[in-house]
């Protein structure tokens with residue numbers, strides 16, 4: 001595959017995406033994924049942090065298109081329980097999630113920066129250890145699946161089902177945009193989909209261990225991410 005072949009957001013393409021997105025407002029996630037697989041073939045990919053929504057999409061893709069490449073941004077700061085899911089996916093579905101890593105190991109990164117960057121500049125840490133890696137992983141791809149739900153945050157509430165991701169120059173496909181947390185956990189229970197055991201101990205949204213805490217009853221489901229700071233997103237799902 002030509003790694004440099006990128007998709008150009010012509011008006012024709014943007015019109016197609018808007019029209020397909022509108023028509024998918026009442027479609028099932030499987031119908032949306034099937035369209036993406038047919039439309040973009042080998043240039044359709046998925047980044048996952050192994051959250052419940054991502055596990056749900058992996059389960060669906062295992063039935064629709066098990067060869068769609070799936071990768072994880074392995075920052076070096078993930079919980080062992082999160083990384084163990086990669087093996088569980090392999091056992092259950094025969095799918096090998098590729099771990100995409102930053103050039104520098106955690107040790108090298110912290111050494112040249114005089115300590116953990118997440119403590120002082122979490123935005124730069126996410127930019128270096130997630131966003132830069134995703135830019136690299138996105139090269140040659142035309143579309144990616146995202147596991148966001150509109151009811152997760154005000155930022156995500158306006159996400160289209162199919163849209164143009166200006167930041168990564170990819171078509172962003174969000175098959176679970178209209179699903180609720182209950183829908184996701186309902187499918188996990190019915191289909192016995194593997195999930196991160198930390199969810200059973202109060203961790204509702206799981207990222208890197210230094211920037212994730214468990215939440216108390218009644219707190220927002222993403223309240224445990226970058227808790228105590230103004231940061232709410234790593235930058236993957238924002239356009240600036």
Ligand code: SF4
Nearest residue numbers: 118122125126208211
């Ligand atoms: S979530 Fe925290 S540790 Fe992970 S990349 Fe971002 S700032 Fe760094």
